[in-house]
Amino acid sequence: MRVLIVSESFLPQVNGVANSVRHVADHLVRTGHDVRVVAPGPGPERHGDVPVVRVRSVGLPGYRSFPLGLPDAAVERAVADFRPDVVHLASPIVVGAAGLRSALRHGVPTVAVYQTDVAGFSRQYGVRVESLIERWVARIHRRADRTLVPSTTSLHQLEEMGAPDLHVWRRGVSLDLFGPDRRDDDLHASWAGPDDDVVVGYVGRLAPEKQVRRLVELADVPGTRLVVVGDGPEREWLERRLPGAVFTGQLGGVELARTFASLDVFVHPGTRETFCQTVQEAQASGAAVVAAAAGGPLDLVEHGRTGLLFDPADQLSLRRAVVAAVRDHDLRDRLAAYARTEVQSRTWASLVDELVDHYLAVLPSSGAQRAIA
Template identity: 35%
Template structure:
């Protein structure tokens, strides 16, 4: 039976063309929902490249303030009353709130006032990030706030079973898993470019050791140097070079720690896919991911991924078959897994082929359909939602 079209509102502090995991996921979901016949409205902060008059019936731009430590990203804020006026005129069937800042809180309060179904997503582990920066008290406060926020939505979608278990242990309720996909046509080994490798100082038989992502403390990038040193020590006959793709507050210190590494900065679309495909080994030492989209992108590009056994890596890497895994926090195990991959050329070749084969079955179509099912179920169960959210002063500021 054909699914009736819905008016769906996505609320997020970040959205394409911004470059980060949340923006990428929301771009894919919104595109997929539109292709399935739904109307998708987006509520987000203004971005640097936005032009006057861009807002319309399917886009509401909120006031934004810079997010400390995240250049290019912003907190968004809009008054609940503005949302009430808009949604009384054009009422959405269901909201998906991806971020839980002032913008998401105002949207939640307005939707509950109007009796609109709401589901939420847990995309970024801010309490864990706070802990990485030594802000333990803030981490506990954030956890309490997020628990209260998500308790007032019909379901909270998380990207992996391990994330669901972690949140359940912290008292979160009504959790569902919505996996992530990858565009295996874009991220493809066929995009390998020897001219790009030449610019890195690497020949066809040399090893490009890649890392892709934000260069920040919470990404555990201090493990890159000892891992590279171990590889160079164990395989002195091979030319190895570390290639870092992305930017962030730790770039300057990493440039000092890793003078022989190549820093490529932020890459987008086909250029990013070309950088992935021109690598061989992918190091992903992060311990703070809710998922880690780069793991699937690297696998689709035919790279052998080394990661800790959690989030996307736990879900998609079969140790010794399609990549290498270490127990979370086991730095020695991480380094050992990376060294194992270079013991024999056949091992690396086999793992890379298996990684690509697995990624070919992780497309977005099935995930969009699953997301659609959660939205439809929330609409049908609207009358059973929990009691209204108590007032939070910051949600009532004018927007």
């Protein structure tokens, strides 16, 4: 099958959309499919055996290191030249909208993957156009042949937007990379110090939409050391207010896996996650998880069994949940063990095989008769 993936983000960017597209492209190629990616630049024009068509971009206001794609004739040329069997729209908003238009024009069926709450994202950056963005996102997903959502919360959100043919398609986790065997006792000891503190960590972008400023609520939890992994526009603010924390910067690959496995407690304070891949990676790594009872984590964390959920509306709830995990070593071990068991079947290979079934489901009807705006 010839699959054109039109994505709002791709390598060298490090985020959920780029990482998911990388895993999808890699597995599709391994299983004999012909794949091409269209994504905002700058970046390499090949990823292994996959050609990457780069489109124009601008830096996102307040987050200049994140390239925001622009409508570009390169999208139309990619569809016309490659002649795909299906167009995969990864978190479509701008480049993806252009990909949808081109697919409709050429009679190619589309599968849209909803992955980013762009409206919520814009509000965190002070851009007061949330309702306009929601209408735009709804229009894209109503015109796609099929939409895949990562969580129950996202499913309800898209249902309210009137998007048809919705299916839950979650994310895989690289079990060959993330696991308790990556734990580095020396690294943990360097963080824990002579008092053998419990190591509490956050991994992800240090950006407003992740609500990382709530980490300050954990600054003085007795018997803990806070480790912050990642980079972004909120790093300077956090460093000023968390002088006792360890800031590692952005990590990847084995170094990231080693860091995950060397945490005792993983914390994710954000409430706008459509899935929350870092929760899944922490669970695979053997860390006890504390996450907001909102969005994607509701599907990934069974409170008291595979992690702890806190009430984001209660200003004391996050701290209470972390304190509970910190004080009870047996609880941490139980949460980690049950969570590790739960993630064992969530491989990228199985998830991409499921994705191919969705591609096949839309092939008989391309949606070519729909009006092109």
